[in-house]
Amino acid sequence: MKLLILPLATSLALAAMPATARNNPESQLIGVWTTSAAVQPCGNSGPLPPLTPINVLTFHAGGTLTETTLFPPGGVPNVYGVLGLNTRGDGTGIWGYVSWHRDYMLSLRFNWFVDGVYNGYQVVDRTMTLDPTGQHISGSVQTTRYGVNGKVLASLCGQATSDRAL
DSSP: OHHHHHHHHHHHHHHHSOHHHHTOGGGTTOEEEEEEEEEEETTOOSOOOOOEEEEEEEEOTTSEEEEEEOSOTTOEEEETTEEEEEEEOOEEEEEEEETTTTEEEEEEEEEEEETTEEEEEEEEEEEEEEOTTSSEEEEEEEEEEEOTTSOEEEEEEEEEEEEEOO
């Protein structure tokens, strides 16, 4: 039954939108998307690791977004070489359509904590292409983790793909 509910909900949402909004590239990403990514240290020429589910993105009208992480709530030890139990918060950011590239971009930020103490933040930048069905976006990702003092702790590059959930 779930398979029927999502297409029905999407169809109802699209039907409620004026035709100009449905055809406007700036409104095509509005909604909820699940994301998987594969990253490695920037400059590494080896093959990317397999795609891993990482978050749920909600693109809001007006160009803002919220991110719900799939990072384990209990934390992970020694992430990117940062010793201790690493946990992270959900992210917030912006997105938009870049007409001269016919692509979308997003930039989001979230905070890191180590052993329960604020330890810095991470910025994620993506360039995304929407497929003709309007159900998938994919493209490059670059992310940098900064320490409390602003020092770069990790810089990762790779690919990410998102699928429309709602």
